[in-house]
Amino acid sequence: MVQYIEYGDIFGIEGVQNYAHGCNCAGAMGKGIAVAFKEKYPRMYVEYKRRCKTGEFRPGDIYPYKDAAGYVFNLGTQVSWTTRAELPAVEQSLRKMMTFAVENGVYRIALPKIGAGLGRLNWEEVKLVIDQVAADYPDVDLYVVENYKVEAGL
Template sequence: MVRYVNEGNIFTINGIKCYAHGCNCAGAMGKGIALQFKMKYPKMYRLYKKKCIDGTFTIGDVFEYVTGDEHIYNLGTQKDWKMKADLEAIRKSISTMMELASQGNVKAIAMPKIGAGLGRLDWCDVKAIIEDVALKYSNIELVVVENYKERNTDCQ
């Protein structure tokens, strides 16, 4: 099942401790949500960078990092930060992530709208892939935050 949130921060969604994001395979997490992952999980970043340098994290791959009850899914969606993300790599990495999550008894994963920001793909194309893959995993909820917002600043 996929649930879309118009605005928010994947790290502040109640009840969710597992996260995914699209990555390049060049070892760089210098912008966007990737930079937030780098700052929040520095050990994960060092392992990811080593995998990229060693050539063991390539387009379409998933690097799952587990710390305590958190699972972080680094999805290899683009070769490097200069190139567009790749739709087939997104399909492959999301499929692998969902299989890993199912095996790990993960019930919910929060993620940004991958591939459509710095990855420069059409969000409708990426969204169709996410929904198609998620159909096979009804036991896992994907919560997709479509627009980043640090916190709610609306007066109520």
């Protein structure tokens, strides 16, 4: 099931401890929600950067990072921060993430609108891909926050 949330904070969704975000494969997390991931999971960032440098993380790949609460799925959606995201890479990384989730007992994942912000893809096209992939994995719930917004007073 996919639940689209118009405004919110992926890190503030009740009952969700697993997160995903689209990444470039050049080792940079300097803009957008990637900065929050880099700050929240500094060890993950170091390993992500290493994987990019050695060519172990490419478009269509995933890098699942396990912390005490759950997983962070880094989804390889674009070559670098200067290039557009690639719809086939979005689909491939989502499928790999969902397969990993089923195999590892992960049933709830929150993510931003991947590929359509800094990746510059058409959001409606990306949503179709998300819906198609999610339909093949009915045991995993995706919570997609379309616009980042922290609630006042939090």
